[in-house]
Amino acid sequence: MSLELLKQLRTSVALTGLLAGALTISACQQQSEPEAGMEGVSTEESVPMSAEPAEPSDVVVNTEDASLNEVEDDTVASVNSGVTQILYLCSPELKVDATYKEETNQVVVATDMGTVTLNQTNEGTNPEVFEVATSIDGGQGFTQWRVAHEARDTGVMRTAGTDEANVDTFECNKVS
Template sequence: MNIKLLKQLRTSVVLTGLLAGAMTISACQQQSDTEAGTAADAHAEEVPMSAEPAEPTDVVVDPQDTSNEVENDTAASVNTGTSQISYRCSPELQVEATYNEDNNQVTVATDMGTVTLRKNNEGSNPEVFEVATAIDGSEGLTQWRVAHEERETGVMRTAGADESDINTFECNEVS
């Protein structure tokens, strides 16, 4: 949701609250206030106000009414096809993996860089994700393999332009 829609929603909620408060206060009054200072009113007996509303204040909301401007402000989307898992790897490396199930991708973020890899196999154990770019964005390759259905363990393989010099990291999920 963007900031403009949030501000409109906040304004709508505040105005609705103020209107409801004004209606509540006005519903509790039995009679209108009269002008002070007349001789006839000076000797009249005061009647205490009742806590009961003078008229029913039931609010009826039509769920089929789509003319409300707030309807567009409350639209939200939930990204259910993603999950994020943190890994600690050996040799020392911290990996944040964000899996996008809908696109068969994983975005791997490390202190060396961030790269998005595409799944290139049909299997689920291990799942293999690859991209023809080094983890720092330069020429090379990055491969991420995760095992088990819960993706508890992973292996990252990275190489620069010289693909014969491969760095391998063994990773375990941080719980």
């Protein structure tokens, strides 16, 4: 081989190496995608990747204690003291959900037939007698709820529509 041929070969290898290096470097660089021909198509922005967390890890703790008056002004609380809810299963088949309101001497009786609010009509505690001058479905008639024992374990509901001679009676037991 001649010396000139070796010089040309060396120059070709060097140029090829430089070209390969340039291609490698340009391939690693981010390039934007070509613009779409249609308007209104959203393009995706390139976001550089980072090893930093997305959210700051600094935690801010407020060490100032709010005064009682500040909390009192912002706080609304309701306490259902004197309200007891008991579920009864009755015979003939009926489910009674009774909510006793001690302060107003009332019971709200909810059944599949309807819901009524009854007022206590006696001073006694055994049995407690609650009545209202409407039928259980809210129509004309009456509904009476008698509940016995201090724990209100058993109850009897009597209800009638316009024909007060035709009274439906249900014997109920508290569900444990």
